[in-house]
Amino acid sequence: MTPASYVEFDEHLCTGCTKCVHVCPTKAIRIRNHRAVLFSELCLGCGECIRVCPEGAISSTISHQTIEKTDKLSVAIVSPILYAQFPDVMPSDVLIGLNRMGFDHSIDLSYHLEMYQFATEEFIIRNRETNETPWPLISPICPVISRLIAMKYPNLLSHIIPLKRPATLVAEGIRKKISEERGVAESDIILYHLTPCPSKVISDQTDFLDDLAVMDLALGINDIYPKLLEEVEAVKDMDLNLYPLRHLNFVPNARVLMWGMSGGEIAGMNTDRVLAVSGLKETINYIEKIEMGLFQDLEYIEFRACSEGCLGGPLTAADKYVARSRVQKLIKMFGLGRRIQRKKLRRLYDRGWFFSKRKPAEIKGKYEISEPVLTIEQMQQIEQIMKKTAGNDCGACGAPDCRTFAEDVVRGYADLNDCYRIKLDDLQKKSK
16 A cells, blocks of 8 residues: 655755654654655654654645635535634634635534534444444544554554544535535535644545545645635624625534544543543553553543644644633533434434444554564564663664664664764774
């Protein structure tokens, strides 16, 4: 499988400081000739390297995508996270700002987020009877976590519930609806996913991440923010009767506005046996505990790669704590009531409308790294190299730690003298 490219490195800005090397959870980055090198097949798209780069040398590949100027209709699929980026602005004003930017339609995800939450609750209820899916169930919402499990913990893929994510639920039907309303071919409609996450690179290779296959382009919130802010400020000064409401789709509800925060997905679910964990290090720690057989008393775990949830995504524009405060104000304003009849949702559930085309467990082995298994002799060589490096994990060799460096040497990816400690010891021996 050809790996998606989630981040790019500007070699002219990179100083080889190794900060990105140390934060990468899958050890996908090395320093070669004083510049960062990415092993794309190991990259999750988490964006941790983007956060820590002091020179701004790392960017999301999403950042190079723009609104295409064509005769086709452009549709913005909007996550509630976008509203939290604007203090003292109503969500409807943000949607109007998007229309003023050039989008023909702005489709809010809120309605479908509530639908997804029902589907999750229904899946839990039925799984109590069948036990077909092992406990605890794991949320499929964060694509970074799904890829992490597929790559490093494939035995846990069966824990991810096989439901379509909310963006998929919207995207699969919105083309047809707009096509019928506007009298245009579905092929003449472009769907843009406005996202805080660099892992939303559109790719047909994503298998169980359905929305990445049905969307056309992804746009980082931080990239569209400056222009959108201008338009939103203009909307605030408009008279109410001038608002172009025709192509907006927003039904305010605090239950779904909470989704950007850690714990927002499980808030209000009809079960107390739930847990929310945010931050990549913390998530990995808990996933490893699940692999050990712990937390089977829990029914559902909401994992988010970013601290504070999606409000802390690398492609957001506002400070995550300020954004959280904004969400809390909106919660007080809109209330937590449900809007959709559960009877109608249950009919959709029984027809299989919520279910992904492919279960996560079915892609086991596809994301695993196909490195040749180390022989006993090679493992002994690694231990010998480790003794020479002293195991201080300084990163000066360009690898994240001494063991990874030793493996790189044994596999032929690095030279033994790349380690300054080994090189210094050799020089001292020769000088005697």
